[in-house]
Amino acid sequence: MSGRVIVITSGKGGVGKTTASANLGVALANTGASVCLVDMDIGLRNLDILMGLENRVVYNLVDVIEERCKLRQALVKDKRLPNLSLLPAAQTRDKTAVNSDQMKVLCTELKSIFDFVLVDSPAGIESGFQNAVAGAEEAIVITTPEMSAVRDADRIIGLLEARKDEITQYRLVINRLRPNMVKNSDMMSVEDVLEILSVKLLGVVPEDEEIIISTNKGEPVSGTENVRSGLAYRNIARRIRGEDVPLMDLDALNGTWMTRLVKFFNPSVRV
Amino acid sequence: MQQVINWFFRTNTDSARDTAKDRMRNMLTHDRLELPAGRLESLEEELIAVVSRYFELDKDTTKFDLEHYERRASLVANFRLLRSKC
Ligand SMILES: Nc1ncnc2c1ncn2[C@@H]1O[C@H](COP(=O)(O)OP(=O)(O)OP(=O)(O)O)[C@@H](O)[C@H]1O
Ligand SMILES: [Mg+2]
Numbered sequence: 001m002s003g004r005v006i007v008i009t010s011g012k013g014g015v016g017k018t019t020a021s022a023n024l025g026v027a028l029a030n031t032g033a034s035v036c037l038v039d040m041d042i043g044l045r046n047l048d049i050l051m052g053l054e055n056r057v058v059y060n061l062v063d064v065i066e067e068r069c070k071l072r073q074a075l076v077k078d079k080r081l082p083n084l085s086l087l088p089a090a091q092t093r094d095k096t097a098v099n100s101d102q103m104k105v106l107c108t109e110l111k112s113i114f115d116f117v118l119v120d121s122p123a124g125i126e127s128g129f130q131n132a133v134a135g136a137e138e139a140i141v142i143t144t145p146e147m148s149a150v151r152d153a154d155r156i157i158g159l160l161e162a163r164k165d166e167i168t169q170y171r172l173v174i175n176r177l178r179p180n181m182v183k184n185s186d187m188m189s190v191e192d193v194l195e196i197l198s199v200k201l202l203g204v205v206p207e208d209e210e211i212i213i214s215t216n217k218g219e220p221v222s223g224t225e226n227v228r229s230g231l232a233y234r235n236i237a238r239r240i241r242g243e244d245v246p247l248m249d250l251d252a253l254n255g256t257w258m259t260r261l262v263k264f265f266n267p268s269v270r271v
Numbered sequence: 272m273q274q275v276i277n278w279f280f281r282t283n284t285d286s287a288r289d290t291a292k293d294r295m296r297n298m299l300t301h302d303r304l305e306l307p308a309g310r311l312e313s314l315e316e317e318l319i320a321v322v323s324r325y326f327e328l329d330k331d332t333t334k335f336d337l338e339h340y341e342r343r344a345s346l347v348a349n350f351r352l353l354r355s356k357c
Pocket of ligand 1: 015123208215
């Protein structure tokens with residue numbers, strides 16, 4: 001079996017890579033696929049906290065690479081989903097503990113076991129990013145609709161373009177969209193960001209306090225019904241699996257009277 | 272009252288959204304080309320000087336635009352030619 005290795009990356013820090021990784025891991029696992037989350041933010045381990053697994057971490061990715069343990073020993077099983085595992089980052093090492101070749105070997109092994117390998121990348125464009133993308137064939141670029149985040153996303157897209165031979169596809173997730181501000185022309189819309197970056201859209205996640213609550217509980221929102229952001233991540237997971245899922249609740253997310261009017265006359269148009 | 276009217280007729284041309292969009296476009300063009308600030312402007316000046324050696328130009332309608340296609344920019348120059356200088 002050969003799974004898909006997808007790196008989740010951003011350029012600017014703090015835009016929601018780790019949150020997306022955790023949520024897409026849960027959402028993909030809920031579709032029945034086997035999933036491994038790989039925390040590549042070495043030295044700044046976070047993903048275990050979002051998954052509520054911080055008490056179960058024994059070994060980590062660097063232990064595997066330095067052969068202090070077997071891969072199977074380092075994988076932490078999710079509390080609820082038996083087909084979801086986490087390979088934690090080392091908390092007390094730094095990025096230089098791993099190189100690109102070692103990462104490629106690790107990803108090859110992981111994709112022989114799992115349907116999806118999601119690699120949570122650190123912020124920035126240096127070695128941490130280079131290592132995180134090393135074993136990947138696909139990328140998800142996360143940005144918020146703010147200028148500085150979009151600029152850094154563009155930089156990442158440039159770097160992914162330069163790796164066309166390895167990275168066969170990359171798509172954008174716009175996170176923390178505030179529909180009301182877009183409606184009032186106070187910030188860039190989804191269309192604005194797509195037009196500026198000329199990139200394919202994978203999904204839009206609204207700003208949602210539930211994300212903070214769920215982080216505190218250690219239970220990603222995509223596992224909970226009736227949460228807007230959770231539905232957004234579930235939709236993204238279905239699109240990753242190849243389903244054609246329309247953007248959710250466009251009126252609330254991105255609606256102006258114009259787009260509503262267009263949709264009214266032609267419901268098939270994706271505004 | 273004036274404020275209410277302004278708010279009511281608020282056009283989108285100077286909204287934060289449009290300003291952000293214009294600034295972004297400009298910024299990314301420079302980023303992608305690794306183009307230093309002011310470089311484009313000096314090219315434009317030189318182009319005008321070159322074309323002016325051959326033609327008398329209508330300076331008011333001379334125009335330079337950056338058009339974007341996917342992730343590449345094209346520089347489109349428009350010179351209104353009045354007569355040849357020979
Ligand atoms: N859609 C959202 N709505 C509200 N808060 C969010 C949303 N997405 C992320 N956050 C919050 O933003 C913060 C940063 O998120 P996260 O840690 O996932 O970012 P990151 O890109 O992984 O950061 P880093 O670059 O440091 O690794 C967190 O506090 C998270 O709860
Ligand atoms: Mg992170």
